[in-house]
Amino acid sequence: MREPLPPDMFDELCPSGLTPIRFGDKWAALVIACLEDGPRRFSELRVPxxxxxxxxxxxxxRGLERHGLVRRTSLPGTPPGVxxxxTPLGRSMLEPMKVAFAWVxxxxxELLDAREAYDSKAR
Structure with a gap:
């Protein structure tokens, strides 16, 4: 049995929204982080x-699967699961992501101040 993902894995103030470097779409880096310790079902990913x-x-x-970073496996059973x-390519993203998150x-x-300054000019 694998350890469940903690519901507070990504705080509302998670720095992922501040990261100017994107790995795929808006949520891809967080999905990759959730899969670091092994396979997960969709419902498990929904917790954090x-x-x-x-x-x-x-x-x-689907985007991560298309780019070869995630493997989707159908599981037998009633109801069938996924x-x-x-993938090894996806695992190779873990280290660069850790560096990017450390930078954030x-x-x-500075990132929050810059965003606030920009947004106040745009009004």
Whole structure:
């Protein structure tokens, strides 16, 4: 039995929204992070990704699968199930993502200030 994903894995103030570098779509990096410790079912991914609509999560998973980063496996049973896991190519994204997230952590305040300044000019 695998350890469940924590519901608070991604805080509402998660720095992913500040990362100027995107790995795929808006949610792809978070999906990849959820799959770091092994395969997960869609319902398991929904726990920490509760802010992501099912439609957006499906789109993200399909995009990651299309690019060879995630493998989708149909499971036998009634009802049949599906699991998603990182491919070796997907696993190779973990280290660059950690570097990008560390950079965001170091520059959190600057990124927030820049965004706020830009948004106040745009009004």
């Amino acid at each position: 990704l509760r802010r992501v609509t099912p439609k957006a999560l499906t789109k993200s998973l 699991e998603y896991e990182l 952590g170091e520059h959190w305040e």
